[in-house]
Amino acid sequence: MRYLAALLLLCTLLVANEAKDEAWQVGAMDSYPAAIAKAKKEKKILVMVVVKEHCQWCHKLVEETLSDDLVQKKLQNFVTLIIDKDDIYPSEFKEDFFPALFFVDYATEKSMYENIGYVNVKTFLNDLEGAEQIRKSLYLDQ
Numbered sequence: 001m002r003y004l005a006a007l008l009l010l011c012t013l014l015v016a017n018e019a020k021d022e023a024w025q026v027g028a029m030d031s032y033p034a035a036i037a038k039a040k041k042e043k044k045i046l047v048m049v050v051v052k053e054h055c056q057w058c059h060k061l062v063e064e065t066l067s068d069d070l071v072q073k074k075l076q077n078f079v080t081l082i083i084d085k086d087d088i089y090p091s092e093f094k095e096d097f098f099p100a101l102f103f104v105d106y107a108t109e110k111s112m113y114e115n116i117g118y119v120n121v122k123t124f125l126n127d128l129e130g131a132e133q134i135r136k137s138l139y140l141d142q
Contacts, residue, residue, distance in 0.1 A: 018053050018084065025062060028080040032089035035081035039106035039121070045131050046104040047078045049107040050095060052085045057118040068121045074128050079106075103131035105138070112138070 012066075029035040032048070039046040049066070051058035062082065065071060083089055085098065090109065093102050095116060101124075103113040112130045 018051075025067070028082045029091070030082060030087075031081060032081060032087070035079055036106065036109060037102070039079040041105070042079065043106060044077065044079050045112070046102075046106060047075065047128070047131075047134055048083065048089070048093065048102040048104055049080045050083055050085050050089075050093065050098060050100040050102070051110075052098045055098050059120050061099045065119060065121050065124050071121055071124055071128075074125060077132075078128065080122060101127065103127065103134075105135060 001044075028049070029038065035046055035048070045120065049061065050059075051062075058091075066075075066080075066082075085094075093100070093111065097116045099116075099118065101110045101115040101119070105112050112134045113127065115127055119127065
């Protein structure tokens, strides 16, 4: 029984580490509370990417899209979070399809824009621009 518990703990740690490794790979955060706090402090949109273990499209999004030099440069204007679907984050962002992308308003902690599934560099850059435009239209006085 002790071996089964140890094996279960190891498996849980490995699952969580996949998302953390991908976050580290692209300089993203891996904790929702820390990421939303940073977004509020810096007054930046939170780009939240929800991934799951062994998801080829999640991995491709990180490897090809989020790692792209143009995307990395544009993401400097945002706070980026890569989080595993089983980690702790608000239930309103729970999805059944992965990867799931949410562009979260730092002031309300609500999604302003969403996309589900793998997106290429051009589409992701358009999504970032769209999120910025929505944010500006919501807060014309800022």
